Amino acid sequence: MEKPTLPQGTRDFGPATMAKRQFILNHIRTVFQLFGFQPLETPAMENLTTLTGKYGEEGDQLLFKLLNSGDYLKKEKNGSFLINDSLLQERDSRKLTTKIAEKGLRYDLTVPFARYVVMNRSEIAFPFKRFQIQPVWRADRPQRGRYREFYQCDADVVGTNSLICEVEIILMIREVFRRLNITDYSIKINHRAILSGIAEAVGALDKQTALFVAIDKRDKIGDEKVKEELIAAGFSEESIAGLFTILSIKGSTINKLTFLTSRFGSNNQGHRGILDLQEVLNLLESFGVTDEHLDFDVSLARGLSYYTGCIFEVKVHNTSLGSVSGGGRYDNLTAAFGDKDNLSGVGFSFGVDRLYDALEELQLFPKEAQQSSKVLICHFDEASQLYGLKLLNQLRANGIAAEVYPDHAKIKKQLDYANRKMIAYTIVIGSDEMESGLLALKDMNLGEQKKLSLDDIVKALQ
Structure with a gap:
C-alpha cells in the first residue's frame, strides 16, 4: 500500500x-x-x-x-x-x-x-x-x-x-x-x-x-x-x-x-x-x-x-x-x-x-499560547475519579478549561500526561481530599503544591 x-x-x-x-x-x-x-x-x-x-x-x-x-x-x-x-x-x-x-x-x-x-x-x-x-x-x-x-x-x-x-x-x-x-x-x-x-x-x-x-x-x-x-x-x-x-x-x-x-x-x-x-x-x-x-x-x-x-x-x-x-x-x-x-x-x-x-x-510565543486545558484532575481509583467529575463540572462552570484523566492509571502517568500537554495545574484527588474537601493543587511549572478548597482554587485560577 x-x-x-x-x-x-x-x-x-x-x-x-x-x-x-x-x-x-x-x-x-x-x-x-x-x-x-x-x-x-x-x-x-x-x-x-x-x-x-x-x-x-x-x-x-x-x-x-x-x-x-x-x-x-x-x-x-x-x-x-x-x-x-x-x-x-x-x-x-x-x-x-x-x-x-x-x-x-x-x-x-x-x-x-x-x-x-x-x-x-x-x-x-x-x-x-x-x-x-x-x-x-x-x-x-x-x-x-x-x-x-x-x-x-x-x-x-x-x-x-x-x-x-x-x-x-x-x-x-x-x-x-x-x-x-x-x-x-x-x-x-x-x-x-x-x-x-x-x-x-x-x-x-x-x-x-x-x-x-x-x-x-x-x-x-x-x-x-x-x-x-x-x-x-x-x-x-x-x-x-x-x-x-x-x-x-x-x-x-x-x-x-x-x-x-x-x-x-x-x-x-x-x-x-x-x-x-x-x-x-x-x-x-x-x-x-x-x-x-x-x-x-x-x-x-x-x-x-x-x-x-x-x-x-x-x-x-x-x-x-x-x-x-x-x-x-x-x-x-x-x-x-x-x-x-x-x-x-x-x-x-x-x-x-x-x-x-x-x-x-524570535521565540515570542508565550507558554500560555501552547496550553490547552489549564487544569488536569488526577485520581487514584474509581471513587476519586467520580468525585473529580463534580469538581470538573464546577471548574468549567467558572470558565476554567479543565479535563479529567479518563483512564485508571498510576499518578506518575497522569502527571506525565499533564506535562506533555503543557497543562499548568493538576488536582490530585485521594481519600483524604474527598473526606476533607481540601484539594492538592500543584503548579506543574514551579513544582509547588497547596491544599485549597475548590472555591479558593477557582479564585486562584480565574
Missing part, C-alpha cells in the same frame, strides 16, 4: 501548532473588531471569470483551476475533442482550460470581497468595513515562508475615499504587533501615483508595468539585477540612471517627499501621491501617535495591478522572512464586475503563516 503524502506546499497542523496559530488569530480578530470591522466569509472556489484579470499576468498564472465535474469528454461528439479539436492543435493550454475548467480556488480575499459587494450592495451600509480570515491558494513554488495553501486575515473598507482608513490600517498593524510583542518591524508605505510620477520623470510612462515589477524586487535581488531587468526591458541608460538617483534618496519621510516634489515638476499624478502621504502623516498626528515604524519606501510597488493609491508592506526585522502583511487602496476593483459607481476601497492582509514563523524565529 502506498504511503500517504501531502501535496507540496501544504501542511498538517497538530494541536501544539494550532494552539499557537489560534493565539495569533485571536489577537488579529480582536483588533479587527476593536476597529469596527464585521466578519465575512466567501466560498473557497470562485468562477474563473471572477478571478482572472485582477492580479496581473503573473498572478493569473498562479491560479489553481478546478477541473469541471462529470465526464466532459462525452460531450465532445464521440471523442473529437481528443483528435480534431483545434485547441489541441494550437497547443495553447490557456484556451483549452476554458473548456475543461470554469472555476478556481481563490487567490486572495480582496477580489471575492469586491464580488460580494457588487452582488449585495443594496443590503450593505456604506462605508462597509469587513474582515475575513480564510485560506487562499496559489500555484507558487513552495519555499520557506511561501506555501501553496495559507491563511490570510483581511480587513477592508469600501465606499469611502477618506485617508483616515489608511491611517487606521497603520494603527491596526501596530496594535496587533503590540499584542504579539513584536517590537522591531517596519511598515513600508508608498503611493501608486508617486510611482507613476517617477515613471514620467524618467521617461518611462509607456513601460510602467515593467518598471514597477523590476523595482519591487529591489530588496530581494539588489540594484544590479534590477538594472539588468530594466535593460532587458528596453530602458535607456539615462532613464536607469535617473531612476536610481530617485530610488537612492535617504532621510526622513518629509525629506523624501520634498525631494520628489522638486523632481515631479508639473506632474499631477506624482503630486497627488505626495499630498496623500502628507495627509496620512497629518492624520497620524491627529490620532496622537507618531510615525514610528513607518518607512516611506519609493521602491515599494506591490505586484497586484488593482492598487491605485497608498500601498503598504510590513516586514519583521531580524528574521529570514519576507513581508508578513501588505495592502493598499484600489479605486477600480468593483468596476471589473460591472459596478457603475466604481466604489473606492482600501484594505490589507496579515499572512498568518509568516507571522507564525516570525514569532517562532
Whole structure:
C-alpha cells in the first residue's frame, strides 16, 4: 500500500501548532473588531471569470483551476475533442482550460470581497468595513515562508475615499504587533501615483508595468539585477540612471517627499501621491501617535495591478522572512464586475503563516499560547475519579478549561500526561481530599503544591 503524502506546499497542523496559530488569530480578530470591522466569509472556489484579470499576468498564472465535474469528454461528439479539436492543435493550454475548467480556488480575499459587494450592495451600509480570515491558494513554488495553501486575515473598507482608513490600517498593524510583542518591524508605505510620477520623470510612462515589477524586487535581488531587468526591458541608460538617483534618496519621510516634489515638476499624478502621504502623516498626528515604524519606501510597488493609491508592506526585522502583511487602496476593483459607481476601497492582509514563523524565529510565543486545558484532575481509583467529575463540572462552570484523566492509571502517568500537554495545574484527588474537601493543587511549572478548597482554587485560577 502506498504511503500517504501531502501535496507540496501544504501542511498538517497538530494541536501544539494550532494552539499557537489560534493565539495569533485571536489577537488579529480582536483588533479587527476593536476597529469596527464585521466578519465575512466567501466560498473557497470562485468562477474563473471572477478571478482572472485582477492580479496581473503573473498572478493569473498562479491560479489553481478546478477541473469541471462529470465526464466532459462525452460531450465532445464521440471523442473529437481528443483528435480534431483545434485547441489541441494550437497547443495553447490557456484556451483549452476554458473548456475543461470554469472555476478556481481563490487567490486572495480582496477580489471575492469586491464580488460580494457588487452582488449585495443594496443590503450593505456604506462605508462597509469587513474582515475575513480564510485560506487562499496559489500555484507558487513552495519555499520557506511561501506555501501553496495559507491563511490570510483581511480587513477592508469600501465606499469611502477618506485617508483616515489608511491611517487606521497603520494603527491596526501596530496594535496587533503590540499584542504579539513584536517590537522591531517596519511598515513600508508608498503611493501608486508617486510611482507613476517617477515613471514620467524618467521617461518611462509607456513601460510602467515593467518598471514597477523590476523595482519591487529591489530588496530581494539588489540594484544590479534590477538594472539588468530594466535593460532587458528596453530602458535607456539615462532613464536607469535617473531612476536610481530617485530610488537612492535617504532621510526622513518629509525629506523624501520634498525631494520628489522638486523632481515631479508639473506632474499631477506624482503630486497627488505626495499630498496623500502628507495627509496620512497629518492624520497620524491627529490620532496622537507618531510615525514610528513607518518607512516611506519609493521602491515599494506591490505586484497586484488593482492598487491605485497608498500601498503598504510590513516586514519583521531580524528574521529570514519576507513581508508578513501588505495592502493598499484600489479605486477600480468593483468596476471589473460591472459596478457603475466604481466604489473606492482600501484594505490589507496579515499572512498568518509568516507571522507564525516570525514569532517562532524570535521565540515570542508565550507558554500560555501552547496550553490547552489549564487544569488536569488526577485520581487514584474509581471513587476519586467520580468525585473529580463534580469538581470538573464546577471548574468549567467558572470558565476554567479543565479535563479529567479518563483512564485508571498510576499518578506518575497522569502527571506525565499533564506535562506533555503543557497543562499548568493538576488536582490530585485521594481519600483524604474527598473526606476533607481540601484539594492538592500543584503548579506543574514551579513544582509547588497547596491544599485549597475548590472555591479558593477557582479564585486562584480565574
